[in-house]
Amino acid sequence: MAEAEAEWELCKENIQPLRGGRAMSALKEALTLQEEGGSAITQRQQAFETELRMYDGDDPLDVWDRYIKWTEQTFPQGGKESHFSVLLESAVKKFTEENKYYNDARYIDLWIKFADHCQEPLDIYRYMQAQGIGLMSSAFYIAWSEEYEKRGNFRNADSTFQEGLNCGAKPQDRLKQFHKALQARVTRQVMSGMGQESGVVDAMEMDMEEPNRKTLVELKALGKEKAVAPISRGSSITTHQPRRLQMKAPMAPLRNSRLMVFDENKKVAEPQDPKLESWMGPPSARAKENEQKPVKWTKAKLPKKTHAGLPVVIPAPAKPTFQPFVEECEQPPAVTPCKINPSMNSVLSARKPHREETPLKRVQDWQAQHQAAGAQAPGADSKPREQSMYCKELLFNGATEFCIEELRAMRYHQKHAQRLVASSSSSNSSPGDESAGASAASESCRAGPSSSGSSH
Amino acid sequence: MSLFGTNAGFGTGGTSVFGSTTTDTHNPMKDVEVTSPPDDSISCLAFSPPTLPGNFLIGGSWANDVRCWEVQDNGQTVPKAQQMHTGPVLDVCWSDDGSKVFTASCDKTAKMWDLNSNQAMQIAQHDGPIKSIHWIKAPNYSCIMTASWDKTLKFWDTRSPNPMMSLQMPERAYCADVVYPMAVIATAERGLLVYQLENQPSEFRRIDSPLKHQHRCVAIFKDKQNKPTGFALGSIEGRVAIHYINPPNPAKDNFTFKCHRSNGTNTATPQDIYAVNAIAFHPVHGTLATVGSDGRFSFWDKDARTKLKTSEQLDQPITACCFNNNGNICAYSSSYDWSKGHEYYNPQKKNYIFLRNAAEELKPRNKKW
Numbered sequence: 081m082a083e084a085e086a087e088w089e090l091c092k093e094n095i096q097p098l099r100g101g102r103a104m105s106a107l108k109e110a111l112t113l114q115e116e117g118g119s120a121i122t123q124r125q126q127a128f129e130t131e132l133r134m135y136d137g138d139d140p141l142d143v144w145d146r147y148i149k150w151t152e153q154t155f156p157q158g159g160k161e162s163h164f165s166v167l168l169e170s171a172v173k174k175f176t177e178e179n180k181y182y183n184d185a186r187y188i189d190l191w192i193k194f195a196d197h198c199q200e201p202l203d204i205y206r207y208m209q210a211q212g213i214g215l216m217s218s219a220f221y222i223a224w225s226e227e228y229e230k231r232g233n234f235r236n237a238d239s240t241f242q243e244g245l246n247c248g249a250k251p252q253d254r255l256k257q258f259h260k261a262l263q264a265r266v267t268r269q270v271m272s273g274m275g276q277e278s279g280v281v282d283a284m285e286m287d288m289e290e291p292n293r294k295t296l297v298e299l300k301a302l303g304k305e306k307a308v309a310p311i312s313r314g315s316s317i318t319t320h321q322p323r324r325l326q327m328k329a330p331m332a333p334l335r336n337s338r339l340m341v342f343d344e345n346k347k348v349a350e351p352q353d354p355k356l357e358s359w360m361g362p363p364s365a366r367a368k369e370n371e372q373k374p375v376k377w378t379k380a381k382l383p384k385k386t387h388a389g390l391p392v393v394i395p396a397p398a399k400p401t402f403q404p405f406v407e408e409c410e411q412p413p414a415v416t417p418c419k420i421n422p423s424m425n426s427v428l429s430a431r432k433p434h435r436e437e438t439p440l441k442r443v444q445d446w447q448a449q450h451q452a453a454g455a456q457a458p459g460a461d462s463k464p465r466e467q468s469m470y471c472k473e474l475l476f477n478g479a480t481e482f483c484i485e486e487l488r489a490m491r492y493h494q495k496h497a498q499r500l501v502a503s504s505s506s507s508n509s510s511p512g513d514e515s516a517g518a519s520a521a522s523e524s525c526r527a528g529p530s531s532s533g534s535s536h
Numbered sequence: 537m538s539l540f541g542t543n544a545g546f547g548t549g550g551t552s553v554f555g556s557t558t559t560d561t562h563n564p565m566k567d568v569e570v571t572s573p574p575d576d577s578i579s580c581l582a583f584s585p586p587t588l589p590g591n592f593l594i595g596g597s598w599a600n601d602v603r604c605w606e607v608q609d610n611g612q613t614v615p616k617a618q619q620m621h622t623g624p625v626l627d628v629c630w631s632d633d634g635s636k637v638f639t640a641s642c643d644k645t646a647k648m649w650d651l652n653s654n655q656a657m658q659i660a661q662h663d664g665p666i667k668s669i670h671w672i673k674a675p676n677y678s679c680i681m682t683a684s685w686d687k688t689l690k691f692w693d694t695r696s697p698n699p700m701m702s703l704q705m706p707e708r709a710y711c712a713d714v715v716y717p718m719a720v721i722a723t724a725e726r727g728l729l730v731y732q733l734e735n736q737p738s739e740f741r742r743i744d745s746p747l748k749h750q751h752r753c754v755a756i757f758k759d760k761q762n763k764p765t766g767f768a769l770g771s772i773e774g775r776v777a778i779h780y781i782n783p784p785n786p787a788k789d790n791f792t793f794k795c796h797r798s799n800g801t802n803t804a805t806p807q808d809i810y811a812v813n814a815i816a817f818h819p820v821h822g823t824l825a826t827v828g829s830d831g832r833f834s835f836w837d838k839d840a841r842t843k844l845k846t847s848e849q850l851d852q853p854i855t856a857c858c859f860n861n862n863g864n865i866c867a868y869s870s871s872y873d874w875s876k877g878h879e880y881y882n883p884q885k886k887n888y889i890f891l892r893n894a895a896e897e898l899k900p901r902n903k904k905w
Contacts, residue, residue, distance in 0.1 A: 488874040
């Protein structure tokens with residue numbers, strides 16, 4: 081046991097923390113499994129994928145819930161093979177229509193995990209509120225106010241708890257307990273703040289007095305050519321400093337802020353969205369690193385070369401050295417303006433315009449589409465609609481796609497297993513057979529198309 | 537006399553050229569019906585190579601069986617033999633001398649069927665169902681290539697239980713084709729791998745998929761010097777891409793075309809898009825046939841970029857097609873392809889294999905040679 085513990089200690093920085101903490105046994109198992117090689121894990125994944133598509137009962141959320149929980153425990157480092165964010169997004173999207181799950185603790189838990197994965201969790205929580213998801217659950221309000229607290233917005237954190245209490249969220253004791261804890265933290269801060277000499281003065285000024293270079297701010301332009309670091313990280317970090325007292329001026333727009341912090345108290349006329357919710361258009365959820373448009377690096381120009389006897393046209397690059405932040409509404413996209421001779425390179429063809437996609441936007445769009453389809457809105461789409469004549473939902477239900485033959489093979493295996501059970505139970509009639517048979521059937525159906533014997 | 541056990545042997549007969557009644561749309565093209573078709577969906581068809589005199593057709597099905605028919609010159613089909621697997625058969629192929637047939641199945645094995653002795657023995661084993669099997673005849677070696685859902689590509693000398701070579705793929709194989717020295721495998725997540733088979737198989741290139749939807753079928757085509765030069769790739773949403781490996785002008789030479797869709801001109805109703813189930817190239821003319829979930833087959837000329845013919849709609853999807861070695865016969869199968877899931881499956885519905893004269897209809901638009 082000591083060695084297993086030592087092993088965990090060695091790679092603990094690679095283990096992503098979970099909200100609810102990790103079970104030590106599951107963690108150890110996951111780490112040993114990963115060392116041995118991925119096949120046991122892949123088999124289990126396949127089993128889950130099969131179950132997702134074959135499930136016939138009343139509670140499909142159960143399969144998703146178990147799958148996601150297992151993924152979380154088995155992939156402590158996260159990573160692409162876990163398909164975790166894909167799964168989360170699919171699960172969340174799939175049940176947006178199912179009102180019965182709106183106050184199901186498992187579903188709300190999925191949403192909270194989803195929000196954690198997005199860049200702007202606050203938007204997710206607001207969306208949930210607008211849709212009526214989780215309004216009766218204290219976990220929802222607790223998670224939401226935690227987000228506010230992280231950003232130093234104690235007033236909103238407090239009011240979120242109030243809202244929860246007003247709505248009568250259950251369990252109430254838990255809500256009150258967390259509320260009290262928040263209030264305690266706030267008062268402690270105020271007290272410690274009062275104790276210091278500089279008091280509640282904006283702490284930025286404190287740094288100004290020191291002759292050293294400021295930490296975490298914009299880098300000054302260096303050199304003759306005023307080269308600037310392409311991504312300015314300074315501002316976004318300073319806006320998120322925790323424990324920074326902003327009780328005095330919570331609504332003041334932050335300096336150097338490239339993010340427009342949504343303020344619900346301001347009466348902002350929502351420009352777009354004639355659709356369902358009262359707001360739309362959150363900033364991107366996944367970090368898009370190189371958002372800046374390409375610019376000239378140096379003044380040097382390449383001499384015009386000829387290639388295969390044809391002249392190459394090098395276009396002039398974009399003019400501005402920085403792009404002022406524009407909120408992404410219906411912004412026309414980055415169509416590459418190059419006029420590269422197509423005979424040379426078919427890779428760089430003009431990209432078709434596409435909307436900036438964020439997970440939340442995808443969920444909203446999906447829901448909007450479904451509602452439109454349900455309402456049978458004629459002429460809602462300008463382009464002629466196309467209908468795929470195959471069972472799309474079944475094929476693409478999980479994290480990975482299936483082909484039609486895989487689906488059929490799954491069904492074949494399940495039937496085959498049932499036939500085996502039927503023939504074996506008819507030959508011997510012990511009562512314990514039913515459960516043994518059923519589990520054998522489900523085992524072989526879970527074995528699905530790829531594994532010969534699942535290990536679990 | 538039926539050699540196929542339970543099935544209605546005499547049945548609808550290969551001689552019924554006058555076909556069925558007008559209300560029955562199971563054979564609207566009035567093609568020749570193969571006698572004693574399998575009892576479940578036909579997954580694959582293959583005609584014998586030119587080394588074997590006459591025409592023999594092999595068909596594998598989801599009823600776990602592989603059947604062999606002799607197709608006589610007068611159009612009559614005679615059932616010859618049958619072999620079983622313990623799982624649905626997904627692919628079949630012939631050896632180059634026409635003495636052996638190789639079958640790949642969901643039971644994770646592949647078998648070699650010696651037609652002379654009518655014995656079948658297992659020659660390959662995978663960790664998952666084998667989706668595709670091909671015979672490779674190289675100057676310095678011969679082997680079987682199997683591509684499976686266990687994400688591996690294995691090469692087998694039929695005399696040894698262990699593979700000669702095993703290559704790892706990024707995803708599950710969905711379809712493959714081999715024309716020496718080129719092999720193309722299309723995988724899940726729209727992957728496309730090209731292998732070169734000279735000396736020994738090795739990965740040649742990974743290609744970005746020209747299609748936006750799941751890959752379903754692939755077929756290699758040859759140039760005028762009879763060398764493989766590119767492939768046609770079909771997707772699950774009514775589109776086929778023609779892709780050359782080393783074209784002089786990729787942007788102009790490679791293209792995709794829509795197929796197996798309904799309501800073409802009528803924009804008021806949504807267009808139904810069907811899966812392309814199989815593609816086959818005519819061995820002489822170089823034109824291609826595609827068959828789809830919509831129950832139609834179409835012939836195309838990829839050089840002239842035109843459609844040559846589209847059939848009437850059959851009442852079931854068409855699941856497989858192939859040409860015989862001289863291109864006179866096109867065989868296609870009509871059975872449920874599971875495109876809409878298990879709810880639309882009717883085990884009582886009969887499955888058919890049809891034979892059509894392909895000599896004239898697949899002539900290219902502008903005769904170049």
